[in-house]
Structures are given as C-alpha cells and as structure tokens.
Amino acid sequence: MPGTWTVADHVELLRRSLKTAVPYTSGVQAVRKEDLRLFYCSPEGENLKGTARYIDFGEGNSEESLALLAGACQKAKFGSEEAQGDVLDEDYRKAGKIDVEDFLVRLDAAEAGILDAVAAELLPPTHDDMEEKVLRAEMYKLNVYGPGSFFKAHKDTPRGDNMLGSLVVVLPTQHEGGALTLSQNESTWVFDSASQLQAHSGSGSPVVAYIAFFGDVTHSVEPVTSGYRVTLTYNLFVTTSRSTKTVTLPHSRIVPPQELACETSLRALLADSEWFPNGGHLAFGLTHQYPLPRDPRADRKSFIDTALLKGCDARLRNAAVRAGLQPQVRLMYRIRDEEGYTYSRPPALVIMDKPVKVTPGGMHFEYEDFYDGPSLDEDIEQQGTVLQEVNERGRLLREGKVKGEGNGDDSEEPAAKRQKLNHQEDDGTQGNADFAGELVCWVTPPEEKNKAGSEYTTHLGNDYGESFVYGHAELFVRIPKVGEEGRSVVEADEE
Ligand SMILES: O=C(O)CCC(=O)C(=O)O
Numbered sequence: 001m002p003g004t005w006t007v008a009d010h011v012e013l014l015r016r017s018l019k020t021a022v023p024y025t026s027g028v029q030a031v032r033k034e035d036l037r038l039f040y041c042s043p044e045g046e047n048l049k050g051t052a053r054y055i056d057f058g059e060g061n062s063e064e065s066l067a068l069l070a071g072a073c074q075k076a077k078f079g080s081e082e083a084q085g086d087v088l089d090e091d092y093r094k095a096g097k098i099d100v101e102d103f104l105v106r107l108d109a110a111e112a113g114i115l116d117a118v119a120a121e122l123l124p125p126t127h128d129d130m131e132e133k134v135l136r137a138e139m140y141k142l143n144v145y146g147p148g149s150f151f152k153a154h155k156d157t158p159r160g161d162n163m164l165g166s167l168v169v170v171l172p173t174q175h176e177g178g179a180l181t182l183s184q185n186e187s188t189w190v191f192d193s194a195s196q197l198q199a200h201s202g203s204g205s206p207v208v209a210y211i212a213f214f215g216d217v218t219h220s221v222e223p224v225t226s227g228y229r230v231t232l233t234y235n236l237f238v239t240t241s242r243s244t245k246t247v248t249l250p251h252s253r254i255v256p257p258q259e260l261a262c263e264t265s266l267r268a269l270l271a272d273s274e275w276f277p278n279g280g281h282l283a284f285g286l287t288h289q290y291p292l293p294r295d296p297r298a299d300r301k302s303f304i305d306t307a308l309l310k311g312c313d314a315r316l317r318n319a320a321v322r323a324g325l326q327p328q329v330r331l332m333y334r335i336r337d338e339e340g341y342t343y344s345r346p347p348a349l350v351i352m353d354k355p356v357k358v359t360p361g362g363m364h365f366e367y368e369d370f371y372d373g374p375s376l377d378e379d380i381e382q383q384g385t386v387l388q389e390v391n392e393r394g395r396l397l398r399e400g401k402v403k404g405e406g407n408g409d410d411s412e413e414p415a416a417k418r419q420k421l422n423h424q425e426d427d428g429t430q431g432n433a434d435f436a437g438e439l440v441c442w443v444t445p446p447e448e449k450n451k452a453g454s455e456y457t458t459h460l461g462n463d464y465g466e467s468f469v470y471g472h473a474e475l476f477v478r479i480p481k482v483g484e485e486g487r488s489v490v491e492a493d494e495e
Pocket residue numbers: 143151156168180219220221231232233462
C-alpha cells in the first residue's frame with residue numbers, strides 16, 4: 001500500500017512508469033469497397049506525359065495489374081545524415097513509391113475510422129489546463145513492395161516539432177512476408193499485415209490493415225517473399241487547428257491507472273517534510289525522442305511543448321500536473337566541463353528555457369566550440385538555473401558514501417538498508433561552498449545526446465529532413481520547498 005511506502009518505493013514507481021510503453025497501435029479496419037479504387041499516373045518514358053490508370057483493391061487483383069502498378073513506381077530513396085540528403089541504396093531499401101501528386105485513392109483514413117482508433121491510443125492525453133489537441137494525417141506516399149522488396153531499420157524523418165509519428169495502411173492484396181517490425185528500448189514488436197489481411201479475406205467485406213507508431217520508433221519492412229504489398233503512408237501531426245480531416249479525443253477522459261499511481265506517489269513525496277526540504281527538481285530522461293531543430297541555436301519560445309510528449313512521457317507529465325506541479329522540458333547545458341581546460345570552480349549542469357544569448361564581444365557562438373571558453377559558460381550560468389545533483393531524498397550526495405543512490409543500481413536492496421545509507425547526507429545546501437543553484441535528482445538518467453551543442457543522433461529516415469532531427473529530452477519537475485506554495489506537508493511521526 002502506498003501509505004507504507006518509502007521515498008525509494010515512490011521514486012521507483014515513477015522511474016518504472018517510463019519503462020512501460022507500447023509505442024504503436026495496429027488493427028484491421030472494414031472499409032467500403034468503392035474506397036479501394038486507386039488511380040495513378042503511369043509514366044510513359046522520358047518526355048511523355050503520364051497515362052492515367054486505375055486499380056481496384058476491392059476486387060482480388062491479378063498479379064498482372066499489380067505488376068503494372070509496381071512498374072509505374074519510382075525506386076524509393078531514403079534520407080541519409082551522412083549524405084545530408086536522399087540516397088538510393090537497394091541494399092538498404094528496395095521498394096517502389098509513387099508520390100502523392102501522382103495518385104488518388106478514395107479511402108480517407110479519418111472518415112474510415114482509422115484516425116479515431118489511432119488517436120485513442122497515441123494522441124497525447126490533454127489535461128484540463130491544455131488546449132484541446134487533434135490528430136491530423138497527411139498522406140505521404142504510396143509504396144509497392146514486390147517479391148524481394150524490403151526496407152531495413154530506420155526512423156521516419158520528423159517533419160515538424162508537432163509530428164507525432166507515422167501511419168501505414170496496408171491495402172488488401174495477397175502477399176507473404178513484408179511484416180513491419182518495430183523496436184525501441186530493447187523491446188521489439190511485429191505487425192504481420194499479410195496474415196491479418198489473409199485472415200479477413202473471403203469475409204465478403206473488404207478490410208485494410210493499419211499500424212501507427214511514434215516517430216522515434218525504429219522500424220523495418222521484412223522482405224516480401226511472394227505477391228505485392230501495397231501501402232499508403234501518412235505523417236501524423238498533433239495540432240490544435242480544426243479541419244474536417246482531424247480527430248479529437250473526448251475532453252472528459254478516464255485517467256489511466258498508471259497515471260493515477262504516479263500522481264499518488266508524487267503527492268505522497270510532496271507531503272513528506274523530510275523529502276526535498278529545500279525544494280529542487282525531479283528530472284526524468286524521457287523514453288521517447290522528440291523532433292528538435294537541426295540547428296540548436298534556432299530561436300524557439302520554449303524547448304519542447306510538454307503537450308507534445310508521447311505515451312508514457314505524457315502520462316508522467318499529466319501525473320505531475322495533477323499533483324499540482326509544473327513539469328517542463330528544459331534545455332540542458334554543461335558548463336566548465338571541457339577537457340583540457342582548468343576551471344576555478346567545478347563543472348555544473350545548467351537548465352534553460354531558451355538557447356543561451358551570447359554577450360556581444362564574448363565567445364563567438366559556434367557549433368563546434370560551443371563549450372569553448374569561460375565567457376560562454378558565464379553567459380549560460382547567468383541566464384539559466386544551475387543544478388546540483390542530489391539523491392532521491394533531495395540530499396546532497398557525499399562522495400563515496402551514497403554512491404549508486406538514486407540511479408536504480410540498488411533497486412534490489414531492501415528499503416531499510418537504503419534508508420540507513422542515507423544518514424550520510426546533508427540537506428544539500430552546505431556541501432559545496434560555491435553552489436548557489438537548485439538541487440536535482442535524476443529519477444531516470446539523462447541521455448547524453450540532448451546536451452545543447454552536441455551532435456544529435458545520426459540516423460536514416462524515409463526522406464531527408466532539413467529542419468528537424470530526433471533528439472533526447474528531459475522533463476524537469478520543480479519541487480517547491482517545504483512551506484512554499486504548492487507544498488503542504490504532513491508532519492511525520494515515524495519510528
Ligand atoms: O510501406 C511501409 O510499410 C512503410 C515503409 C516505411 O517504413 C516508410 O516508408 O518509411
């Protein structure tokens with residue numbers, strides 16, 4: 001029962017909440033037969049205008065008509081960070097594609113109910129304090145995977161900071177192979193659309209199979225072994241603007257149990273006068289990656305809108321808001337951390353809401369020498385909030401005494417033993433004479449990749465994107481100190 005839980009138990013619950021996430025949703029959707037007609041432009045050679053053709057996926061298609069469609073495709077390229085553009089490499093992706101301007105299909109993912117089903121699972125839940133969010137699907141390509149076609153592991157290119165992920169609709173054709181496999185944080189999932197479509201064939205009413213997944217999920221298409229696998233792909237965006245092609249979640253939502261559990265733990269921690277007596281921050285390296293501007297200097301009002309968090313990350317954000325806290329995704333800088341330099345003060349972590357503004361005449365703000373030179377460090381220190389790491393009780397870590405505390409290494413130890421170790425702490429305000437910032441406990445470790453100025457992950461996308469790349473993000477939840485507004489403690493009468 002939470003009532004008898006220790007601080008360590010509550011923090012562990014918050015930590016675990018970020019580990020349980022299924023980053024996709026899939027299914028089979030019945031559609032109207034007339035919506036399965038597809039018109040496309042068949043190129044007739046170099047200088048000739050294309051010829052219009054159509055294919056009806058509502059009628060068991062012949063190999064011949066599918067081969068004609070495949071013949072109308074261009075070889076699909078993919079985005080490469082290395083080449084900084086699209087490349088054709090049939091060892092990595094062997095598939096045909098038709099761009100949106102060269103085909104028309106009556107099927108409408110929103111009208112067919114697919115977007116509703118996807119939104120219910122993937123659209124970040126809005127909290128009362130937030131503007132209502134809608135999901136918009138933008139058709140992207142038609143892909144044809146004939147025998148021997150495949151697409152190796154990649155992430156789809158983020159096309160905006162509000163891009164949530166991708167939707168793939170697999171049209172009903174007889175084929176084998178071509179399963180879409182997804183992987184994230186050591187878990188893998190397989191979406192075998194061929195067998196799902198097969199199971200529904202002959203039922204009289206036509207169906208399509210679909211899968212939607214968060215954009216930061218690595219996925220691949222296994223080789224097609226027979227027949228043709230034909231897909232429509234869409235980019236999914238979270239937006240607040242209404243149009244007929246968007247889907248909204250009902251506003252009064254049922255709070256999922258995991259979110260309630262996180263809220264309960266946060267409330268229990270806040271009520272404990274011994275916990276973070278001087279306030280500070282709980283910090284979470286988030287599970288999902290988010291579209292970040294390729295240029296880390298890009299002028300942005302805030303780093304990532306927390307309304308755009310996905311899955312378990314959104315759940316944690318909502319739990320914090322429900323507990324009366326203000327979770328924020330912040331930019332993170334490390335100062336006095338450059339090898340080869342000697343600084344009079346120790347390295348520190350600084351969080352900010354906007355990229356640092358460099359004092360004119362100070363260090364030139366160059367990508368490569370971002371950390372180079374104390375004047376930039378001073379700018380960062382002045383404009384941001386300096387953090388000092390503490391353990392999960394909000395106490396300063398004393399060198400060598402409570403090592404491992406707060407990073408999950410000791411999660412198997414009995415709580416009593418951990419509590420014993422904790423008497424070697426102080427309240428975090430006297431440990432470092434130079435320290436004039438705020439305290440932070442990392443509930444889940446930060447990812448190295450999002451430190452401003454560092455290279456973001458290099459990966460392959462489905463088309464090169466100039467403006468955004470996926471990067472790691474951290475959620476900072478500010479904890480008021482005992483007595484401050486938002487922190488009403490229950491005096492403990494513990495043994
Ligand atoms: O056609 C599909 O199944 C999706 C392939 C894919 O991952 C992509 O186009 O990015």
